[in-house]
Amino acid sequence: MIAVLAAHAVPDGRAQDISTALTIGAVSNALSSTLADFNNAITTAGEAIKGAGNSLQANAQNVIRDIDRVFGKNVNLTFDRMDAQQQALYRDAQRLTQQIRQATIDIASKTAAEARKTIYEADIIAYNALYSLPCRSQAARIVYLQPDRIRIGRDTAEVTLRGNFLSGPEDGIWIDGRKATVIARSATEIRAAVPREVAHGIASERSVGIRVELIDVKKSNLLLLCPSSRKKRTESLAVTLAPRRWVSLAGWIEPTSLVERTEGWSKQYESGADDNCDADRDITAQICEPSPWLVKSIDSFRITGKNGGGYAGPPSLSGDSCIKVPGRAKGKGYDRFPFGVKNCRGRGWTNWAMAYTVKTDDRITAGRHDFSEQAADQASWNIPYPAASTLREPRYRYALKANITMGDKTRVFEISDAQQLSGPISARLIDGTLTVSYDESIDN
Numbered sequence: 001m002i003a004v005l006a007a008h009a010v011p012d013g014r015a016q017d018i019s020t021a022l023t024i025g026a027v028s029n030a031l032s033s034t035l036a037d038f039n040n041a042i043t044t045a046g047e048a049i050k051g052a053g054n055s056l057q058a059n060a061q062n063v064i065r066d067i068d069r070v071f072g073k074n075v076n077l078t079f080d081r082m083d084a085q086q087q088a089l090y091r092d093a094q095r096l097t098q099q100i101r102q103a104t105i106d107i108a109s110k111t112a113a114e115a116r117k118t119i120y121e122a123d124i125i126a127y128n129a130l131y132s133l134p135c136r137s138q139a140a141r142i143v144y145l146q147p148d149r150i151r152i153g154r155d156t157a158e159v160t161l162r163g164n165f166l167s168g169p170e171d172g173i174w175i176d177g178r179k180a181t182v183i184a185r186s187a188t189e190i191r192a193a194v195p196r197e198v199a200h201g202i203a204s205e206r207s208v209g210i211r212v213e214l215i216d217v218k219k220s221n222l223l224l225l226c227p228s229s230r231k232k233r234t235e236s237l238a239v240t241l242a243p244r245r246w247v248s249l250a251g252w253i254e255p256t257s258l259v260e261r262t263e264g265w266s267k268q269y270e271s272g273a274d275d276n277c278d279a280d281r282d283i284t285a286q287i288c289e290p291s292p293w294l295v296k297s298i299d300s301f302r303i304t305g306k307n308g309g310g311y312a313g314p315p316s317l318s319g320d321s322c323i324k325v326p327g328r329a330k331g332k333g334y335d336r337f338p339f340g341v342k343n344c345r346g347r348g349w350t351n352w353a354m355a356y357t358v359k360t361d362d363r364i365t366a367g368r369h370d371f372s373e374q375a376a377d378q379a380s381w382n383i384p385y386p387a388a389s390t391l392r393e394p395r396y397r398y399a400l401k402a403n404i405t406m407g408d409k410t411r412v413f414e415i416s417d418a419q420q421l422s423g424p425i426s427a428r429l430i431d432g433t434l435t436v437s438y439d440e441s442i443d444n
Contacts, residue, residue: 018094024082025075027090028067031097035060038100041107048112052119053103059126060100063093066130085134092129099125120144120162124188127164135226140165140214142235150194152202153244153377154440157194158183161212161237166190168232172213175239194241203407205242211235243407245438248374249381251400253434257391258361262296265289265358268304269312269325270351277331277344283312288322289358295323296359301352308332308348315354323356366391371400373436381436388432396429400436 022030035057042053070089071077079090099122106115120143131138142163150157159175167187173180178195185191190212198208212235219228271283289295301315312327332346371383388394399416402425413422420427424439 018091020079020090022094023076023078024067024071024086024090027093027097028064028075031060031067031093031100032064034097034100034104035064038104041104045107045115046112049107049115049119052116052123056100056103056119056123056126059123059130060096063089063096063126063129066133067093070133088132089129092125096122096125096129117144117146124162124164128188131164135219135221137219138165138217140168140216140235142166142212142214142237145210145237145239147239149240149242151242151245151440152194152199157199159192159194159210159239161190161192161210162188164188165217166212166214168215169213174211176208199241202241202243204409205240205407207238208241210237210239212237244376246374246376246405247378247438248372248403248405249383249400249436250372251398252368252370253383253385253396253398253429254368255366255385255388255391255394255396255432256363257366257394259364259392260359261362262357262359264299264355266353266355267323268351268353270305271310271327271329271349273307273347273349274329274331275347277334277347279348280309280328280330283310283327283329283350285325285327286318286322287325287354288319291321292360293358294320294360296357298323298354298356300355301325302354303350304353305349305351307346308350310348310350312350312352323354325352325354327352361392363395366394379438379440383434383436385432385434391432394432396432396434398427398429398434400427400434402436404438 038053039057042050045053067089070086077086079087082090099118103115103118103122106118110118124143127141127143130136140163142161144162146160146162147155150159165187166189167185170182170185171179173182173190173192175192175194176198178198180192180195183191183193214233214235216231216233217228218231219226267287269285274281295317298315298317301313303312306312309330309332310328313325315323315325318324327350329348329350331348332344334342334344336342366387369385373381373383375381385396397417399414402413402415402422404411404413404424411423413425415422415425415427417429424442425436426439427434427436429435
């Protein structure tokens with residue numbers, strides 16, 4: 001029975017492995033050495049760690065004394081040669097050694113709260129080993145409570161009490177004077193739900209009393225019969241309850257978007273005529289529009305006048321903002337006579353007209369989207385801009401006011417695209433969705 005109870009005291013609920021190959025002397029020496037390391041570790045720790053560690057050290061030392069008393073000079077005794085009582089003490093001593101070793105590690109590597117929990121669990125194992133021996137009275141005790149603070153609505157509204165010999169009345173716990181429902185009760189743990197009327201009545205953060213009914217077992221060593229008597233008593237402690245959190249959001253999202261604007265433009269070109277009727281020249285034209293205009297399309301092109309063998313067109317786009325119009329102007333040449341006399345058949349020219357469409361992007365304000373949200377205990381919200389998929393290269397502005405109500409207190413925070421963090425409220429807008437977050441780590 002002792003070994004089973006000790007196994008329940010392990011934090012993760014599983015019995016730790018033990019080696020049955022060691023002698024009881026080796027087990028005792030390992031416990032003493034581990035306890036010395038633990039003592040060195042807590043000398044530089046905070047007062048909270050020292051307070052928890054002092055109780056563990058006292059109980060662990062008593063376990064070592066019990067080993068000396070039960071085994072005497074039989075330090076080379078192995079597990080297979082022990083009686084049931086000795087085997088139980090052997091197991092508990094090994095588990096206690098493992099738990100103290102872990103506590104020593106946690107003091108250096110984990111938070112004070114985490115290290116204290118490991119120490120408390122080791123103390124439960126030690127106390128259980130001491131007072132589960134035959135004919136030894138068992139005084140129930142509560143070692144620690146978790147959690148020590150509950151936010152109604154966010155946290156599970158229940159408390160867990162860890163300790164020793166807690167198997168008392170199944171309904172023997174009151175929270176803030178109200179009978180609490182016991183979810184589970186064993187020798188090392190009581191889990192109880194915070195009564196609904198207590199939780200709903202929390203208007204401001206306050207400490208709430210917990211009263212637990214325990215049973216102490218008084219044993220007498222009378223010819224090894226160990227008669228016992230049971231006595232009820234109550235133990236009191238407290239948990240902090242914080243009121244439910246309500247959040248209401250009200251605000252707006254307003255984007256700007258690129259919208260195409262087009263205009264119809266035209267161009268007329270006249271090459272002019274050369275005096276030389278034999279002229280044959282390139283009149284290719286490159287028409288480019290100033291930024292931010294781009295050519296969207298060529299709508300029409302026609303030759304408006306022509307003489308000689310020249311030509312013009314067809315036009316084509318040249319880059320994003322230019323149109324290229326190839327062409328030549330070519331004269332008809334001369335009739336030539338004796339003595340250098342010549343007659344111009346006709347000078348060459350080519351004229352044309354073109355119509356085309358240009359475009360540019362204007363950034364305009366899209367419709368504003370107003371929103372409001374309200375929820376209890378929620379920590380994040382995703383608020384999409386309804387027409388986000390229709391926008392081109394949008395740029396967003398937003399603003400919102402958050403009212404945080406906890407019981408009888410309300411706080412107001414304002415955030416926007418210019419100030420994305422205020423108190424516990426933060427926001428960011430990505431791909432048309434505004435994400436608002438409440439940082440519960442600073443919830444107070």
